[in-house]
Amino acid sequence: MAAACMRTLAPVNRRFLQIHSGRIGAVADRVPRVSLQGTGWAHWTNGSGFRSKILSAARTGGGGRGRIAGCVFLMGSGLGIYQAMKFYFQHHRAEEDFSHMFDTELKLTLYQYKTCPFCSKVRAFLDYHGLPYEIVEVNPVFRQEIEWSTYRKVPILVIDGTESVQLNDSSVIISTLKTYLINKDKSIQQTVIYYPEYKTTNARGKEVTEYSNKYWVMLNEIEIEDVYPCKTTRREEVKWRQWADDWLVHLISPNVYRTPTEALASFDYIVREGKFGPVDGVFAKYVGAAAMYVISKWLKFRHGLQDDVRQDLYRAVNEWVSAIGRKRKFMGGQEPNLADLAVYGVLRVMEGLKAFDDMMENTRVKNWYKRMERAIQEQRGQS
Known part of the structure; x- marks a missing residue:
């Protein structure tokens, strides 16, 4: 009802408003479409160089403390990767459950x-x-x-x-x-x-x-x-x-x-x-x-x-x-x-x-x- 009211009132001020309102082209050309499957996952890797630096740091980290720090870092990275992969597969499985x-x-x-x-x-x-x-x-x-x-x-x-x-x-x-x-x-x-x-x-x-x-x-x-x-x-x-x-x-x-x-x-x-x-x-x-x-x-x-x-x-x-x-x-x-x-x-x-x-x-x-x-x-x- 409010929209209908505004359309009725529009001619009173339409010419004035059009000075301030840009014309819009074809809607279909400018509206992005969204897939019903949901957004995809971006797969990524940092390559072997990053892993080599970690291993090198673990080997040359200054005696026992360096080795311990390297092991802790590797364990933390492993847990992080595990959690990321777990989240990915859970999400992927949920999408499959609904995709039908x-x-x-x-x-x-x-x-x-x-x-x-x-x-x-x-x-x-x-x-x-x-x-x-x-x-x-x-x-x-x-x-x-x-x-x-x-x-x-x-x-x-x-x-x-x-x-x-x-x-x-x-x-x-x-x-x-x-x-x-x-x-x-x-x-x-x-x-x-x-x-x-x-x-x-x-x-x-x-x-x-x-x-x-x-x-x-x-x-x-x-x-x-x-x-x-x-x-x-x-x-x-x-x-x-x-x-x-x-x-x-x-x-x-x-x-x-x-x-x-x-x-x-x-x-x-x-x-x-x-x-x-x-x-x-x-x-x-x-x-x-x-x-x-x-x-x-x-x-x-x-x-x-x-x-x-x-x-x-x-x-x-x-x-x-x-x-x-x-x-x-x-x-x-x-x-x-x-x-x-x-x-x-x-x-x-x-x-x-x-x-x-x-x-x-x-x-x-x-x-x-x-x-x-x-x-x-x-x-x-x-x-």
């Missing part, structure tokens, strides 16, 4: 706004599963970075392999990749067919693009039993993923732009974390904050929120925690599922703002949220 999950030729590039909740959902999924990816931060006003695409929203995930595939919509991106990671017999090109796009008209009479099956991981019967042992867990995951998109995400803007002070703090964060120049950043911060404060009031009315929008946020978050229950660590049980990652991704964009601090203080979400942080940091989805 993803084609090593595939490279992921995520086009995003850092403060966008839908982009945050995709990053949470990629990080949890330990999938390396390149980020291209998109300027929310001019969007030069995605000029090459007819799809003008973010996130966009480009997957480069034997063929390039562009995935749009955060839920489609996540469902496609999850299906691919589980069903290794199909390529990305074959997997994305499960999520065909179609045109529809929303409640305001505007034509929008939608995707079939976008909340479903498309598996055969054997895979379903393996991934979702309990019959209700799959439908539960779909229900709460959709809830995150259709309800929870709409509580973010009214809460982070609730007062003029909070709106200014939010846009300060957006400008600091986003891709803005020094001039358009100042313009975005003050004009954007004022505009979003007004728009947040309209959003409150549109979504039927209470005068104190915090109460709607608290109620939604507590509803989520209650659905998990006391016996489970996550909605997915012992480990997060796609619903956990979606809700976490949406809530994470408020970090550092008053709305986030208030939510942590006045709801029961803190323990679950901290568990999610650890699970993603440890990349526990790799296994």
Whole structure:
């Protein structure tokens, strides 16, 4: 919503800003690609000359003390080499254990706004599963970075392999990749067919693009039993993923732009974390904050929120925690599922703002949220 607001305001100052904004060439030519296998190891040697000097020093080191010092040095060097080799083989074995999950030729590039909740959902999924990816931060006003695409929203995930595939919509991106990671017999090109796009008209009479099956991981019967042992867990995951998109995400803007002070703090964060120049950043911060404060009031009315929008946020978050229950660590049980990652991704964009601090203080979400942080940091989805 903030990005849409800035695009609306851009013509007011566009000519002035373009003086200060350099034109960017083709994105594909300037974005470095990252292999999903991870970085390689640099093998090195100092040659025999270094070893000869050590041995020579040990032989001529001045009697017993020289010999002892030489032996100690050699032993220390040997232990160091042993530890280095041990670390190498452990790392190499870990890479081999995970390499079967993803084609090593595939490279992921995520086009995003850092403060966008839908982009945050995709990053949470990629990080949890330990999938390396390149980020291209998109300027929310001019969007030069995605000029090459007819799809003008973010996130966009480009997957480069034997063929390039562009995935749009955060839920489609996540469902496609999850299906691919589980069903290794199909390529990305074959997997994305499960999520065909179609045109529809929303409640305001505007034509929008939608995707079939976008909340479903498309598996055969054997895979379903393996991934979702309990019959209700799959439908539960779909229900709460959709809830995150259709309800929870709409509580973010009214809460982070609730007062003029909070709106200014939010846009300060957006400008600091986003891709803005020094001039358009100042313009975005003050004009954007004022505009979003007004728009947040309209959003409150549109979504039927209470005068104190915090109460709607608290109620939604507590509803989520209650659905998990006391016996489970996550909605997915012992480990997060796609619903956990979606809700976490949406809530994470408020970090550092008053709305986030208030939510942590006045709801029961803190323990679950901290568990999610650890699970993603440890990349526990790799296994």
